[in-house]
Amino acid sequence: MTDDKPDASLKDSPTLKRKAEQLELENRIKKAMEGISHKIAVISGKGGVGKTTVSANIAMRLALAGSKTGCLDVDITGPNLHKLLGVNTNPAIDPETRLIVPVTGPGGIKIMSMAFLLDSDDTPVIWRGPMKMGVIREFLGNVQWGALDYLVIDLPPGTGDEVLDIMQLVKPLDGIVLVSTSQELSLTSVAKTATMAGKMDVRILGVIENMSTYTCEQCQHTVRLFGEEAGVEQLAGRFNIPFLGSIPLEPGRMQQLVPAATASGKETPASRAIDGIFATLKKQVERKT
Ligand SMILES: Nc1ncnc2c1ncn2[C@@H]1O[C@H](COP(=O)(O)OP(=O)(O)OP(=O)(O)O)[C@@H](O)[C@H]1O
Ligand SMILES: [Mg+2]
Secondary structure (H helix, E strand, O other), rough: OOOOOHHHHHHOOHHHHHHHHHHHHHHHHHHHHHEEEEEEEEOOOOOOOOOOHHHHHHHHHHHHHOOEEEEEEEOOOOOOHHHOOOOOOEEEOOOOOOOOOOEEEEHHHHEHHHHHHOOOOOOOOOOHHHHHHHHHHHHHHHHHOEEEEEEEEEOHHHHHHHHHHHHOOOOOOOOOEEOOOOOHHHHHHHHHHHHHHHHHHOOOOOOOEEOEEEEOOOOOEEOOOOOOHHHHHHHHHOOOOOOEEOOOOOOOOOOOOOOOOOOOOOOOOHHHHHHHHHHHHHHHHHHHO
8 A cells, every 4th residue: 555545535535525615615605705795684583574575675775776786585495585576587507617697686686596496486495404504505605696785685584594504604794684563473583583693793783663554545544553562663672773664564565665666656655664764774784883
């Protein structure tokens, strides 16, 4: 046996090869994240409270304001951000870099979602945590994001693997935006997410109350949907985090509430509310502390 043989076989060891690949991917993630000026993750404790709606609307407003914007759907098992942005195409692979080219959406938004890799919107993703974490790493490191001003990350509900991964891998993360209704169950879970962010030293850019009120189109009477108490605003006070504003319930189909993109092409109370939230959020991001 010559001296160099054991060395050669060591390099071929599957464990070392895997480690080397992981290290390479981590370096690519670091490099990709360094090319993006601002990264914002949209989080809630509870499902169905409006994270994806907020993510799509913030991304649209950023793009319309002239920022180079990316939008990443980290909801691996229930991706639907692409629907709100009105795209569903297979992403290409850059032949030179071998990286995935994100799909271009309205306003030139670069979008990546698990949905683009599935046969149809009805195809289920039945994966356990480690596989989901693998794909999140791929989305961060093996997607050709290029130089962006903003990356908006839409997360699934809860404080699980995906949230943990984003908080750990997206560096530097400007912060998270919490979305909640004023229902007690939503408030309890968003409080847990706020506590998690504190423990992980992640900045909370602010909290948004969604589906706050409903105004009857016939009599114009406005009611608070989930109790008279402004629960989300109170929670903001309790955790000492900025309250970004309330979005009323928009009757009918609520998608991108950029006025030009609504069915009527006109401003609505919800689109105006999101405009205000967007302006406050942007200031928060630029404040840097
Ligand atoms: N202010 C609103 N007015 C009317 N409908 C709304 C409003 N906000 C969200 N919706 C609707 O509520 C549903 C849930 O919203 P969305 O998908 O944004 O929530 P989510 O928090 O991302 O859900 P999930 O936890 O499943 O990812 C969608 O059908 C959306 O169109
Ligand atoms: Mg969602």
